[in-house]
Amino acid sequence: MQRSTKSTVIVAAIAMAAFVTSLTAFQGQAPAAAARGQRPAGAAAQTPGNATPAQNPPATPPAQAPAAAAPQKPLVPVAASSVAANPDPYINEFVTLTGAVEANLTQTSFSVDQDKTKSTGKEVLVIAPTMQKQAEQNGYVTVIGQLVKFDEKEVAAKLKDYKIDLSPADIAKYKGKPVVLATAVINNAGVDIAKKPVPPMTADDLTLQKIMTKLPGAQAAIRKSLDSKDMAGSKEQATLLKDSFTQIESFWKAKNNEEAMKFAAEGKSHADNILVNLGMNNVDAAKTSIAPLGATCGSCHGKYRERMDDGTFRIKTAS
Numbered sequence: 105m106q107r108s109t110k111s112t113v114i115v116a117a118i119a120m121a122a123f124v125t126s127l128t129a130f131q132g133q134a135p136a137a138a139a140r141g142q143r144p145a146g147a148a149a150q151t152p153g154n155a156t157p158a159q160n161p162p163a164t165p166p167a168q169a170p171a172a173a174a175p176q177k178p179l180v181p182v183a184a185s186s187v188a189a190n191p192d193p194y195i196n197e198f199v200t201l202t203g204a205v206e207a208n209l210t211q212t213s214f215s216v217d218q219d220k221t222k223s224t225g226k227e228v229l230v231i232a233p234t235m236q237k238q239a240e241q242n243g244y245v246t247v248i249g250q251l252v253k254f255d256e257k258e259v260a261a262k263l264k265d266y267k268i269d270l271s272p273a274d275i276a277k278y279k280g281k282p283v284v285l286a287t288a289v290i291n292n293a294g295v296d297i298a299k300k301p302v303p304p305m306t307a308d309d310l311t312l313q314k315i316m317t318k319l320p321g322a323q324a325a326i327r328k329s330l331d332s333k334d335m336a337g338s339k340e341q342a343t344l345l346k347d348s349f350t351q352i353e354s355f356w357k358a359k360n361n362e363e364a365m366k367f368a369a370e371g372k373s374h375a376d377n378i379l380v381n382l383g384m385n386n387v388d389a390a391k392t393s394i395a396p397l398g399a400t401c402g403s404c405h406g407k408y409r410e411r412m413d414d415g416t417f418r419i420k421t422a423s
């Protein structure tokens with residue numbers, strides 16, 4: 105049942121896409137409701153929960169998603185109207201939802217429905233935390249993200265760094281209604297208006313980067329030196345690591361970030377242990393500090409480093 109509903113909704117989504125295309129050609133002379141995936145009037149009451157428009161013959165559904173291995177669930181294409189009419193099959197799915205922007209509610213949220221010209225009263229809420237500019241009212245958009253039922257607590261749990269900015273009235277209005285937590289909002293010019301620009305590196309990013317870029321090399325070098333029992337080389341690299349961690353610690357001290365200072369201090373103490381053990385000619389003991397030293401890099405990066413879309417890194421501030 106769920107499956108067949110989905111297939112027919114996909115058919116509706118395709119009809120929707122066809123509608124969008126034909127709309128451009130016909131300057132708004134909309135084809136019959138069939139193309140919009142609408143149910144004939146009166147049918148709704150007789151077929152509750154069934155999104156199949158009577159006049160849409162069952163067709164072979166397209167492959168639901170590209171065969172390429174995706175890290176998450178495959179995206180389900182759907183029209184806003186289908187979701188509004190019968191959200192349940194889509195809850196928790198990752199969707200590409202197409203619709204027309206009904207209202208820009210806040211900087212980061214808007215509602216979509218299916219009809220460009222009138223309010224159908226069947227809107228789907230979209231929350232896109234990274235929205236860069238408002239969507240064009242009545243313009244068609246394709247949003248990509250997970251569809252859930254709107255609930256303040258659930259949205260807060262799913263979008264950790266996001267603060268819901270809807271009015272209390274809208275929060276009440278959309279409670280329990282479908283919402284897409286969008287990571288992309290593609291407008292009718294094909295531009296993703298929820299794509300975060302890559303900010304330039306700040307002076308702080310650059311200061312830290314100068315220290316950081318030496319570290320992977322130093323880690324590799326000290327492993328090699330210890331393996332070949334090159335005491336002088338090992339000491340040199342351990343000293344470089346220790347000095348670097350000292351600099352990292354004072355960097356974060358100036359920022360009043362005690363947790364980051366602690367990560368740096370841990371790294372420093374592991375580098376210190378290496379030096380102490382090398383002083384006692386105990387290479388094997390020195391080696392045992394290599395892994396925990398590396399772990400401090402990961403702890404700090406997990407919390408205070410952010411990777412940009414272009415692969416460069418920044419200090420992560422919002423946390």
Ligand code: HEC
Pocket residue numbers: 309310311312313314316317319320323352356364365367368371397398400401402404405408409410416417418419420
């Ligand atoms: C206390 C926090 C902290 C510790 C400890 C730390 N890092 Fe970093 N690291 C950062 C931050 C923040 C950035 C992002 C800003 C930047 O690029 O400098 C970063 C960036 C980097 C980069 C990317 C540099 C670039 O821009 O190309 C590398 C490589 C790196 N760290 C390696 C290491 C290694 C290896 C260690 C451990 C031996 C380490 N870091 C320990 C916070 C830390």
